[in-house]
Amino acid sequence: MIEAKNLKKIYRSRRGDRVAVDGISFTVGEGEFFSFLGPNGAGKTTTIQMMVALLAPTSGEIIIDGLNVVTSPHEVRQRIGIIFQDPSLDDRLTAWENLEFHGRLYGIDSRTRNKRSNFLLDVMGISERRNDLVRTFSGGMKRRLEIARGLLHSPRLLILDEPTLGLDPHSRRSVWEYIHRVRREVGMTVFLTTHYLEEADSSDRVAIMSSGKIVAQGTPDRLKKDLSSEMLSVETENPDSLNAYLISHYSSLEGQIRREGDGTLLFPLPPGLDLSPWDLLRSIPLPIREASVRRPNLDDVFIYHTGSGLKSENADKRGGR
Numbered sequence: 001m002i003e004a005k006n007l008k009k010i011y012r013s014r015r016g017d018r019v020a021v022d023g024i025s026f027t028v029g030e031g032e033f034f035s036f037l038g039p040n041g042a043g044k045t046t047t048i049q050m051m052v053a054l055l056a057p058t059s060g061e062i063i064i065d066g067l068n069v070v071t072s073p074h075e076v077r078q079r080i081g082i083i084f085q086d087p088s089l090d091d092r093l094t095a096w097e098n099l100e101f102h103g104r105l106y107g108i109d110s111r112t113r114n115k116r117s118n119f120l121l122d123v124m125g126i127s128e129r130r131n132d133l134v135r136t137f138s139g140g141m142k143r144r145l146e147i148a149r150g151l152l153h154s155p156r157l158l159i160l161d162e163p164t165l166g167l168d169p170h171s172r173r174s175v176w177e178y179i180h181r182v183r184r185e186v187g188m189t190v191f192l193t194t195h196y197l198e199e200a201d202s203s204d205r206v207a208i209m210s211s212g213k214i215v216a217q218g219t220p221d222r223l224k225k226d227l228s229s230e231m232l233s234v235e236t237e238n239p240d241s242l243n244a245y246l247i248s249h250y251s252s253l254e255g256q257i258r259r260e261g262d263g264t265l266l267f268p269l270p271p272g273l274d275l276s277p278w279d280l281l282r283s284i285p286l287p288i289r290e291a292s293v294r295r296p297n298l299d300d301v302f303i304y305h306t307g308s309g310l311k312s313e314n315a316d317k318r319g320g321r
């Protein structure tokens with residue numbers, strides 16, 4: 001469904017060039033749920049803008065459903081439903097009118113429009129509010145209506161750019177329930193960008209993005225297993241000594257030890273050694289205040305590949321969300 005080859009975008013300005021997307025390649029299969037996970041400023045939105053022909057790549061190529069995005073932008077847009085980060089509903093219209101307007105723009109005949117609007121409002125759980133003005137909707141309901149609208153012209157690919165940004169945890173959960181529901185009912189390919197680990201974790205495959213590059217891609221499970229079987233968290237009075245001890249005895253931990261709070265170190269169980277986490281803990285010749293062991297998550301994978309956590313890469317851009 002999507003094939004990107006060496007895709008690159010450089011924003012040029014008088015103040016200098018900024019490489020936003022740095023030669024990335026990835027493929028997404030039909031029906032797959034694929035996520036781009038990365039902090040603010042990693043290049044996710046720029047990639048989407050190239051996918052939907054809003055920005056021309058500086059170099060490289062992107063093919064969607066067999067069509068080159070640069071040479072067939074209109075045909076590609078017909079096949080895509082996109083939910084942008086910034087809300088784009090008309091607040092002064094009702095839910096139904098927003099769908100009507102979009103359907104007419106796409107040249108959908110009135111019978112199909114009515115049928116699909118009814119179906120999608122129902123799937124997204126907003127049928128009862130169809131005749132209410134959108135400005136009376138909660139943030140979560142607006143997002144669900146945007147998704148319904150994005151699906152009205154029966155796209156084969158749904159692109160969601162941080163769809164739960166700014167929503168409270170309850171609304172986020174509900175938006176996701178509806179996204180999964182619509183996937184089950186309609187069965188399209190979903191391309192998601194997010195900086196929430198748990199959202200990327202529920203996808204079939206994930207590409208981890210940092211500073212314009214894909215630093216790792218695969219199923220969430222595979223990425224975590226490739227990192228390590230276990231993560232150890234050790235609190236001690238002297239983290240510097242513990243750090244030095246770990247690196248001198250387990251050289252593969254160089255660059256893999258993260259400091260959390262004042263005296264806690266977090267690191268993967270070194271691979272390739274016949275060692276349990278408890279063996280390693282027992283071998284430490286320093287007083288330990290507290291220790292725990294857990295499975296790796298995608299944040300650990302991100303740190304392994306980039307040396308830092310999933311925080312903003314350019315906090316200036318949106319006030320450091």
Ligand SMILES: Nc1ncnc2c1ncn2[C@@H]1O[C@H](COP(=O)(O)OP(=O)(O)OP(=O)(O)O)[C@@H](O)[C@H]1O
Nearest residue numbers: 011018020039040041042043044045046047314317
């Ligand atoms: N129009 C622009 N002109 C110049 N630089 C830009 C422009 N848009 C984005 N950038 C820069 O390109 C880089 C990638 O930005 P992009 O918005 O693609 O990242 P992102 O991962 O989508 O972040 P976010 O989650 O905040 O949307 C950032 O350094 C950003 O400041």
